[in-house]
Amino acid sequence: MKIAILGSGFIARFYADTLAGQRRKDTLHVVYSRTEANAEKFATDYQVPHFFTDMAQAVNHPEVDVVIIALANHLHLAAIEICAQAHKHVLCTKPLGRTGEEARLMMELVEKAGIMGGYLEDLCYTPKFLKSLESVKNNSIGRVLWAKSREAHPGPHSDWFWDKEKSGGGAIIDLGCHCIEIARNFIGKGIKPVEVMCWAATQVHPIAAEDHAIGLVKYANGAIGQFEVSWCFRGGMDLRDEVMGTEGTIWLNSFLRTGFEMFSTGKGTGYVAEKTESNSGWLFPVGDEVHELGYSHMFTDMFEAIEHHREPSETFYDGYVVNCLIDAAYKSAASGSWEPVDLPVWRGTEAEAHSISYHDYDEHHYLIKEEILPDGNISRILKDKTTGVVSKISIVTSEV
Amino acid sequence: MKIAILGSGFIARFYADTLAGQRRKDTLHVVYSRTEANAEKFATDYQVPHFFTDMAQAVNHPEVDVVIIALANHLHLAAIEICAQAHKHVLCTKPLGRTGEEARLMMELVEKAGIMGGYLEDLCYTPKFLKSLESVKNNSIGRVLWAKSREAHPGPHSDWFWDKEKSGGGAIIDLGCHCIEIARNFIGKGIKPVEVMCWAATQVHPIAAEDHAIGLVKYANGAIGQFEVSWCFRGGMDLRDEVMGTEGTIWLNSFLRTGFEMFSTGKGTGYVAEKTESNSGWLFPVGDEVHELGYSHMFTDMFEAIEHHREPSETFYDGYVVNCLIDAAYKSAASGSWEPVDLPVWRGTEAEAHSISYHDYDEHHYLIKEEILPDGNISRILKDKTTGVVSKISIVTSEV
């Protein structure tokens, strides 16, 4: 597959590193950058045959099969319009839009044009995420009660991300988009998110947007998604997910604690590892960053989806849902109350309360809890179904 | 010091185990239980010279110096009244009351009686907590932005805790009291908590109270305390704290990941470890539970406070503040909005917004962020102080 990439900055280079590695068969064929020098340098660095400073020219290059948008948030819509006109499949970096409305327009553009709109939500493609999602779908942890995703680091690389007009917000739009979609996957994409509660503040940086936020998303089945995002974190990049189910638990750590630990006095002469805040002391590098962050599996899914005329796991529709949830988060951060999620297009099941089934202990009692105590005896807490009275029975186990 | 303990259940035994261990000089002298058999068994097990089924008799025993209340929540107030009348120092298990109002009455009782009211908030005495709190006070992580505490397990041992009337609530009153006070310590006890936002639900159990809740406490200086509590967690007891500061981070894991890991096929004949949900597979015991959970240092502080006529680290006043915060949490869970904290008695500083000081880059710019990129170059994001325009400068470092 021959690819045009729009943009030549930090994220474009991350994408290019992924595509250039491990002898992949899909190749970057065209690169666009507003600045000719940047386009040329990128083309040289990654051996891209063609470079342009005109976006439409890049997209319409006759050999291009698919377009990757690696531009600042405020430029996504215009780029997608060009792709739609050119009838070229398009993969757009996250977040899809700055608002749910903007994202909805993008979704409609690709759907009307009959092209594939792939949403480049890499953190929903990390190997750990994919395997744990499969476990959840296989019912290994029972009914999902809560899914938390946390992304925190000392702030983004690109200047435009610190400018609210261009990015659409702060840590929520930058990092929350990942966390919201991770939790939504674990809880179930067909389950309707109904309300959002969010706290946001600018605690450290001289910027207009929030640099720290915490939010809750309430789903129609009673499950809760939680996001914790910050540009104020010290110590590297904190990337963790947690899921609680009625029959199990999942804990993922994708960056700072992955089984790779180094200590350096700093007296050696060498460079140790990227993305750390220092070159001495205990350091926690990641083995193969593009792989651990999901880029490898993401592009594999996207290109195979195009070839097999199926939808990828993450589509423009998903990006649109995420943007609508972010809109509700910003509303809640301003109002101080739970805010309903406005989803003008919704393709999942309609809202319905979940029905909990309790554990019967016997005809007259529910089992609230059973526990093995330190002395080996068993304690059972029961509830009378009629009176509601809570009682406890202890079962003494004889020891060998 | 000679101690009377009121109660002979789960928590009373935990306290007694602590006091009996490591050749401590303070001794249990009197035990009270409503049920004579329980009182006698406890006295036998822990070699306590005297046992009573009358609370006042126990408290007023002439040799008793100090009383430990290890009773269900709804019995604390009556017990404290007896101690106040008897002019005996009193240490009360957590939570202090079922409401802020109840806790305020208890605080006033001990203060009027001139006795010490120690609040047995063990998790504010774990060795890890004490050392990290000292680091925070020494300014090792800068200004505290966020302090999160999480306690989750499959539900409490005692039946009365599942009964809302006796306990005063569910997971919030049982576990949230710990988490709220942990965060409050890290942020600073003199900083006024102003508002609380809380989500609470009964997701799994056939009970009236919440079995899962998440809450945020906003402090006058802009810092945020967060609590995550659940009786639905699977996998053991999840006890973790996290603190973000402008210059550092703290992560504490007090139970499931403490450097003690075992695998057992279950084919051996023996018992492996308490508090696990099974006896096979990977297990994560805790070395010395009463020590790791803070009981040792807690009682040391309490008895030394009495001897030296000083306040312990955790007083009835602290218990009262925690109860007021819990009241606000329940209000918020019902209203769906941030709720103000009602603190009729407040002894810290008055609310004031924190003033952030930005990093000057030069006369005309603030430094938003500095980062070392993977290629070794340095990227700096600046903000023009006058225009607000965000810009980026890259500094190419020559490599050896």
Added chain:
Amino acid sequence: MKIAILGSGFIARFYADTLAGQRRKDTLHVVYSRTEANAEKFATDYQVPHFFTDMAQAVNHPEVDVVIIALANHLHLAAIEICAQAHKHVLCTKPLGRTGEEARLMMELVEKAGIMGGYLEDLCYTPKFLKSLESVKNNSIGRVLWAKSREAHPGPHSDWFWDKEKSGGGAIIDLGCHCIEIARNFIGKGIKPVEVMCWAATQVHPIAAEDHAIGLVKYANGAIGQFEVSWCFRGGMDLRDEVMGTEGTIWLNSFLRTGFEMFSTGKGTGYVAEKTESNSGWLFPVGDEVHELGYSHMFTDMFEAIEHHREPSETFYDGYVVNCLIDAAYKSAASGSWEPVDLPVWRGTEAEAHSISYHDYDEHHYLIKEEILPDGNISRILKDKTTGVVSKISIVTSEV
């Protein structure tokens, strides 16, 4: 690149899974298996166009560029003879031979034929290993003093591995080959290994070969390589490396603790994760096994080496050195003494003792150690260069 794979068993499928994933451009074109049904099934499962039960036919297929040997150890030499005659590049699974002598013959065959002999030592290609090796080469941890590699699990999958005649030994030949080469890479491939000390025993299984062994390899510069291998380990696959340098430390955990943790009560209906010993309790899956175990980067290096007419990182020469070290290990296990390493072909530097440079404290003293004590004071241990007398000086730091 078009590939013929010899063998259709466990390791052949692992290789095929790697090559089939992530849209790699090199493809399996031919498969050979002694048993037609197996060859056909493999061809079907992995969409391999051609299958054979005659090894020479498979290798000599005109479209085949490179041959992968995924056969039992006793079949490697014959397969390599066929590749050498056919002048087809050959990649051979680990260990290269059953003995140093057998490996030397293989090395000579490919070198005389002018084909590339790639040694498929996957654990020297894991992302964590590659990045830490780069750090070591960049001098981040100073002079390497010790490199330990440990591989332990409950025993191999294939029956022939339990048969000493076919495999050439037990846990040492199966797992020690990895560990020895990992340590050799960290210490430096050009540094001559001079002596080996090894303990080996059959502790659990009804087999002739060792199921547990520990060995030390002494290098000419004074560094020590250590291997710990076992087929008796319970709890999954233990895959850890540790390196001590004068200025730093590396700890790698490639399997059981990689930031992926699950708990399952086992009451859900689903399958949780491979390579665990159970489906309930705490489980530690690996995200993308073929990637984490180094297969992706290994094949990338091999094919690029062929295309660019350069040597891969792991060659038949490396496999031969490893086999010679294993020979010495078996000798030592039998003799109970350090045994010299017999390396009839050696292409590194000749043995020489390392020269240690001590830290001068002043003209008359070496600095043995400097330490900051708990009270903040500094303690320095010195040695008189002339008299050898050890002394201590304490420097009291004034505290703020």
Added chain:
Amino acid sequence: MKIAILGSGFIARFYADTLAGQRRKDTLHVVYSRTEANAEKFATDYQVPHFFTDMAQAVNHPEVDVVIIALANHLHLAAIEICAQAHKHVLCTKPLGRTGEEARLMMELVEKAGIMGGYLEDLCYTPKFLKSLESVKNNSIGRVLWAKSREAHPGPHSDWFWDKEKSGGGAIIDLGCHCIEIARNFIGKGIKPVEVMCWAATQVHPIAAEDHAIGLVKYANGAIGQFEVSWCFRGGMDLRDEVMGTEGTIWLNSFLRTGFEMFSTGKGTGYVAEKTESNSGWLFPVGDEVHELGYSHMFTDMFEAIEHHREPSETFYDGYVVNCLIDAAYKSAASGSWEPVDLPVWRGTEAEAHSISYHDYDEHHYLIKEEILPDGNISRILKDKTTGVVSKISIVTSEV
């Protein structure tokens, strides 16, 4: 109990900190130091009523019940002679002697005098060790095959430890004494250690003794103890134990990874934690060091043993066995071969080979291994009891 402590240096202060904490009832009553200023300072710091510069005077103080020896290794024997003459119970720091012969003399002195000789092997009293030892004794991990203990740090605090004449050696005598006794406990104190193999070298420091060593201890039942000790480790204090049993695994980390993690930019003004090599970057403090290192439980056991006229868990006899093993380690390091352990006094069972019982699969076959493969099928490796032929059967499980 009233205690005389001999010595006022680093280890004496550690002991005193332990005894002064947590309101313990046993008190330091007398301190001896060769240097009056040191004795007086120690007495002041720890409120010890009496101090002496004459050892016999200290020991013979009429109110002293028990003596703690916290002196350099070469002074132990003389101190024990004084205690024996004074008929005062004596607790001696580790290692007991510099040689097995010296330790045997000490053991005989206390046994003849009828006093208790407690061996202050603190690392056999850490809470994690005690609980895991109990699990092993309860057969939770089956038959112990291997027990490894590792202690490594950048070198000891006291100057005399760097002087081979005073200490009796280097890292082996300093740290190996801990590791050897830890492994011996896990394997079983009654099982005879028969041979030792040891590598030792001076890799970094300008000293006569070894600063790095690795050793294996072979026990009569086929189990292996392993020690890894170093004064060259960078990154703090590495204190880890591992045990492999036929039915399970134990991993203990007592210092660097205990669930306490901090990051500090170093821009805060404060001190962070002791025993780290820096005050910035990721730091791993220990909550309550004297507790985690076993001092609390050690003194509890010692004083209770005296009161109840029983033996403590660690006696002079244990210290003597450890010294004999160290003697064998030094012999082996010199000879390059396994060396027999010379134990003139041995009180356990006599050497006998262990008998392994294999798993019968059916009348004619042993089961070598059973495994669940990634596809869910079960693979069983069998061995014919008569012919020794290894075969494999696969059981296809139908999936839901």
